[in-house]
Amino acid sequence: MTRRRVRTRADLLEAAFSVFAAKGFGHVSIEEVCEAAGYSRGAFYSNFGSLDELFFALYRERAELIAEQVSGALAGHGPDLDVPAAVDRVTEALLLDRDWLLVKTDFLVHAARRPDVARTLLAHRARLRRAVADHLARARGHTRLPPVLGDTEGAAHAVVAAYDGVTTQLLLDRDVDHARAWLKQLLTALLTDGDGSDGAGTEPPGTEERTN
Missing domain, CATH: 1.10.357 (Tetracycline Repressor; domain 2)
Incomplete structure (x- = not known):
């Protein structure tokens, strides 16, 4: 895994944690996680299925x-x-x-x-x-x-x-x-x-x- 991808993955995890805590798992979309992290859906799917x-x-x-x-x-x-x-x-x-x-x-x-x-x-x-x-x-x-x-x-x-x-x-x-x-x-x-x-x-x- 490249350093850039490691950073992207960490950012997505951090953003997801904040969004899940605020809105509740099951009430959050992939788009909302991407928006909070500042990444595209492509960045999400290159790290998580x-x-x-x-x-x-x-x-x-x-x-x-x-x-x-x-x-x-x-x-x-x-x-x-x-x-x-x-x-x-x-x-x-x-x-x-x-x-x-x-x-x-x-x-x-x-x-x-x-x-x-x-x-x-x-x-x-x-x-x-x-x-x-x-x-x-x-x-x-x-x-x-x-x-x-x-x-x-x-x-x-x-x-x-x-x-x-x-x-x-x-x-x-x-x-x-x-x-x-x-x-x-x-x-x-x-x-x-x-x-x-x-x-x-x-x-x-x-x-x-x-x-x-």
């Missing part, structure tokens, strides 16, 4: 960013990974981006009605869970995972489900600090049987004033 394909490129970028954040938070720690401390580091480093959550949620609804799209999205989510499971596998020499989770694959499913739930709440209340506090509490409880040393069992800030 469809808006679905463009979205998956966005999804891969974001998944890689999340993986880098997790890996960076865990860097320098060997097999004896301290799970509660790791949860602290990961939840502090993790980007909670409401615009991305809007785009992702729109696309989940779109995929639910398109089995072919759903299969591809499920494959991407499976790769994300495997990455989480790989990190959890390193932790087993230090902290025993709760038996109810089964193996590290089951624990990875629980981690991703907790993340999905907390970020859904973030879409509604727009409170990033509260979402981060809840994510930290949920992950600690899930991965340590609730006996973590970082505040598991206590209410996150503002909980008593909220209803779900």
Whole structure:
């Protein structure tokens, strides 16, 4: 891929992200993405076959960013990974981006009605869970995972489900600090049987004033 094409592709992805966040996936045309990026339809089709394909490129970028954040938070720690401390580091480093959550949620609804799209999205989510499971596998020499989770694959499913739930709440209340506090509490409880040393069992800030 030439440097110019790399730049064009990056511009189209950036423009698409902004347009999807503002208008919603499914309410945006290829022409609108091209106009926002300042390119022709020809430039679009030389990089992407469809808006679905463009979205998956966005999804891969974001998944890689999340993986880098997790890996960076865990860097320098060997097999004896301290799970509660790791949860602290990961939840502090993790980007909670409401615009991305809007785009992702729109696309989940779109995929639910398109089995072919759903299969591809499920494959991407499976790769994300495997990455989480790989990190959890390193932790087993230090902290025993709760038996109810089964193996590290089951624990990875629980981690991703907790993340999905907390970020859904973030879409509604727009409170990033509260979402981060809840994510930290949920992950600690899930991965340590609730006996973590970082505040598991206590209410996150503002909980008593909220209803779900």
